[in-house]
Amino acid sequence: MTRKRVAVTGMGVVSPIGNTLDEFEAALQAGRSGIRKFEALAELNFKCQVGGIPQSIDSIATAYFDEEERMAMNNCMTYACIAAMDAWTDAGLELPERPASEVLWDTGAVVGSGAGGVETLGSRVVPLTDAGQVKRLGSMCVEQIMSSNLSAKIGGLFGLGNQVTSNSSACATGAEAIYMAAERIRNGQAERMLAGGAEGVSRYIWSAFDAMRVLARKFNDRPSEASRPMSASAAGFVPGAGAGVLMLEELESARERGARVYAELLGGAVNSGGHRNGGSMTAPNSSGVQRCITAALTDSGIDGSQIDAISGHLTGTFADPVEVANWAQALGRPPEDFPLITAPKSMFGHALGAAGAIETVATILMLRGGYVHPSCNCEDLHPEVEPYADSVAHELKELPDMQTVIKSGFGFGDVNCALVFRNSSN
Amino acid sequence: MDRDKIYERVVELVRPLSKNRTAVENISEDTSILEDLQVNSARLVDLILAFEDEFNIEVDDDAADSVKTIGDAVDMLAKQLG
Numbered sequence: 001m002t003r004k005r006v007a008v009t010g011m012g013v014v015s016p017i018g019n020t021l022d023e024f025e026a027a028l029q030a031g032r033s034g035i036r037k038f039e040a041l042a043e044l045n046f047k048c049q050v051g052g053i054p055q056s057i058d059s060i061a062t063a064y065f066d067e068e069e070r071m072a073m074n075n076c077m078t079y080a081c082i083a084a085m086d087a088w089t090d091a092g093l094e095l096p097e098r099p100a101s102e103v104l105w106d107t108g109a110v111v112g113s114g115a116g117g118v119e120t121l122g123s124r125v126v127p128l129t130d131a132g133q134v135k136r137l138g139s140m141c142v143e144q145i146m147s148s149n150l151s152a153k154i155g156g157l158f159g160l161g162n163q164v165t166s167n168s169s170a171c172a173t174g175a176e177a178i179y180m181a182a183e184r185i186r187n188g189q190a191e192r193m194l195a196g197g198a199e200g201v202s203r204y205i206w207s208a209f210d211a212m213r214v215l216a217r218k219f220n221d222r223p224s225e226a227s228r229p230m231s232a233s234a235a236g237f238v239p240g241a242g243a244g245v246l247m248l249e250e251l252e253s254a255r256e257r258g259a260r261v262y263a264e265l266l267g268g269a270v271n272s273g274g275h276r277n278g279g280s281m282t283a284p285n286s287s288g289v290q291r292c293i294t295a296a297l298t299d300s301g302i303d304g305s306q307i308d309a310i311s312g313h314l315t316g317t318f319a320d321p322v323e324v325a326n327w328a329q330a331l332g333r334p335p336e337d338f339p340l341i342t343a344p345k346s347m348f349g350h351a352l353g354a355a356g357a358i359e360t361v362a363t364i365l366m367l368r369g370g371y372v373h374p375s376c377n378c379e380d381l382h383p384e385v386e387p388y389a390d391s392v393a394h395e396l397k398e399l400p401d402m403q404t405v406i407k408s409g410f411g412f413g414d415v416n417c418a419l420v421f422r423n424s425s426n
Numbered sequence: 427m428d429r430d431k432i433y434e435r436v437v438e439l440v441r442p443l444s445k446n447r448t449a450v451e452n453i454s455e456d457t458s459i460l461e462d463l464q465v466n467s468a469r470l471v472d473l474i475l476a477f478e479d480e481f482n483i484e485v486d487d488d489a490a491d492s493v494k495t496i497g498d499a500v501d502m503l504a505k506q507l508g
């Protein structure tokens with residue numbers, strides 16, 4: 001059976017550098033940081049006191065959702081639902097009336113998070129339960145702590161009747177969601193899918209990473225310099241939050257309805273390194289990473305020579321030089337022939353389960369605009385990345401003929417995802 | 427407490443949970459909380475918690491189950507408040 005082709009027809013983003021595509025792209029192009037210092041983290045004795053938190057969310061939420069809807073969502077859900085609403089309207093679709101409209105049996109959603117219910121657990125469920133005040137939890141906690149909280153809420157907003165589920169694969173979640181949703185369309189099981197990820201702001205999530213000593217601790221007085229992927233002075237990632245949601249659509253039906261097509265999702269892959277050969281709960285097995293990248297190329301019907309740019313996972317940890325070497329090996333592109341590479345986390349930090357989705361939005365904006373956005377704070381490249389120096393986008397790189405770009409997401413648990421997008425004019 | 431005052435507070439507390447704005451605008455003691463206001467049935471427990479907070483009382487399950495309309499809520503609360 002011929003597999004269907006998948007178009008990206010809409011995008012929504014909530015991020016520390018902007019909550020509309022225009023704001024987000026302007027910041028991307030300018031290399032503008034969304035990392036700030038938060039005194040609340042200092043007061044709680046966090047070693048890392050900087051982070052990427054979306055701003056001005058309340059006013060958007062008030063405009064988009066009624067009071068009951070706002071009361072029943074934690075911040076992770078609010079981010080996800082704003083991004084989903086924006087992706088929907090960006091795709092040129094009318095927002096259905098809630099709850100009166102018909103069920104859309106051919107439309108579904110895969111939207112996940114790394115730890116989407118933790119804020120509700122920490123701020124309400126645990127303290128009230130431990131205080132013997134179970135009754136006071138009310139009706140709104142379960143829908144906030146169930147692992148399917150994001151997709152369940154989004155399904156109700158739009159009346160989705162196809163598969164509605166939430167995946168979770170740590171920092172690969174957002175990218176994996178896009179892969180899973182695309183597969184549904186490619187297999188002819190759905191016509192449209194909302195796909196992406198979200199992560200809320202929660203001291204109960206960030207504290208656990210802080211305790212692991214994997215967060216940036218040395219830049220509390222210089223927040224905009226704290227996220228340093230590929231830098232010799234990188235010493236941990238900067239925690240972030242937000243959401244990215246794409247509207248994926250079967251290409252022919254998208255064209256039939258006259259939808260604008262941002263890009264075609266050519267293909268992708270997901271796998272795991274199995275915690276072997278250097279892989280562990282917290283480190284990637286390079287063989288697994290390389291296999292994932294080559295599988296994504298094969299699935300897309302292209303080879304490594306056709307990749308014009310890489311939007312890396314690149315977090316600002318010891319894993320960055322290993323990731324760059326893995327890209328070179330998997331693409332068959334030695335340093336002298338290496339494509340342009342950039343690290344979106346350098347501007348807005350690591351949004352965990354949302355990262356792959358927010359950064360896919362950035363990737364598609366680059367592809368559409370014919371540029372590679374700056375990778376900030378790596379003037380002092382790590383010695384192992386130095387051979388690739390000419391390929392690192394220290395500033396905005398115009399690339400008007402860019403045709404194909406690859407986006408990766410790698411996560412705790414030794415899990416990997418790679419997605420290949422092509423300019424939709426082909 | 428004055429019954430009219432209880433009624434006013436009940437209306438304010440049910441308003442944010444209501445999905446039918448027209449029914450909210452035309453609210454009366456006969457208005458059904460689930461059918462007319464289209465409050466999600468799961469949210470009735472939140473409404474009872476809101477009553478408890480507002481009037482500093484405790485509502486037992488039987489009393490909570492008796493509330494179908496705005497008037498039922500006012501009756502239940504008036505009884506509790508003596």
